[in-house]
Amino acid sequence: MLDQAAEICRRLDAGQRVAAATLVRVEGSAPRAVGASFVVGSDGTVAGSVSGGCVEADLVERCRAVLDGGRAHLTSYGIGDDLGEPGLMCGGTITVLVHEVSTLSADALHQVRRAAEGLDAWIALDADGDAWTAEVGCPEPADDGRAATAEPLVTLRTPAAQPLLVVGAGEHAVALTHLAAACGFAVTVLDQRPLFATKERFPDAYAVVRDWPDRWLAAHPLTSTHAVVVLTHDQRVDVPTLATALASPARYVGAMGSRTTHARRVEALRTAGVSGAALARLRSPIGLDLGGSTPEETALSILAEVVMTRHGATGRSLSTTTGPVHGR
Known part of the structure; x- marks a missing residue:
């Protein structure tokens, strides 16, 4: 009920x-x-x-x-x-x-x-x-x-809804917020740009915050129930945000970008003092390999990885696994 x-x-x-x-x-x-x-x-x-x-x-x-x-x-x-x-x-x-x-x-x-x-x-x-x-x-x-x-x-x-922090208020964030909210996540969208961070663009969000992400995170520490998805493609935002998230107990930390972007981001994080153990927690390129490229398909790929991590599942096709389908 x-x-x-x-x-x-x-x-x-x-x-x-x-x-x-x-x-x-x-x-x-x-x-x-x-x-x-x-x-x-x-x-x-x-x-x-x-x-x-x-x-x-x-x-x-x-x-x-x-x-x-x-x-x-x-x-x-x-x-x-x-x-x-x-x-x-x-x-x-x-x-x-x-x-x-x-x-x-x-x-x-x-x-x-x-x-x-x-x-x-x-x-x-x-x-x-x-x-x-x-x-x-x-x-x-x-x-x-x-x-x-x-x-x-x-x-x-x-239990309380699982908190999902979406950093960056672009079109991929719109699609991800809609899908995640439908799956029961309490989504907070965080972006410093007033033009993008509006409730009208994100009607399904639990909260839409206009602030620099690292400054907001300093006042709102993450817990082990959090998932953090960084969609900004801007190292001025990505690096301090990811450094804070990777130092927290957040269950999932992921960042969107190509492999080239990921390599450049990792070097910047190392320079910022992020340890190798912390970097190993970063999911990037983000999401599961579903083959799609639209914002909606990308959102599905990202959320599938978040859910997989939440339940400790494999992400494999069920037709290749054994055992019960439900109740795992």
């Missing part, structure tokens, strides 16, 4: 009622993990998924029934045996809780709004679709009198 928090809040703020189908159990192979959800507003609009599209049509009707006064309920899907019966094609079995979100307690809806804002959130659901929550930072639900008599069917947690 928390994965669709922004959509839920948008509908609630528009005065709608909202029902959700939340994936609470997975057995065997399935397209989505526990916590994935499909939401239906009282205006009939839908968002999200709990499968590859195999069972959502049935869930629309179930969600509508809940909005029409029906009770929250559990439903399971496996391989459909009869023609026209909703079921999964991947061989697994999923259990889904169909419930109304708009009737949750104020505390529970507060957690939904936290998730929508990219903050950490925690919520537990029982089989009746009721919820209880935890104080931020607490690993267990708050004692609201229910914990002793009810067991959670599923506990949903969402």
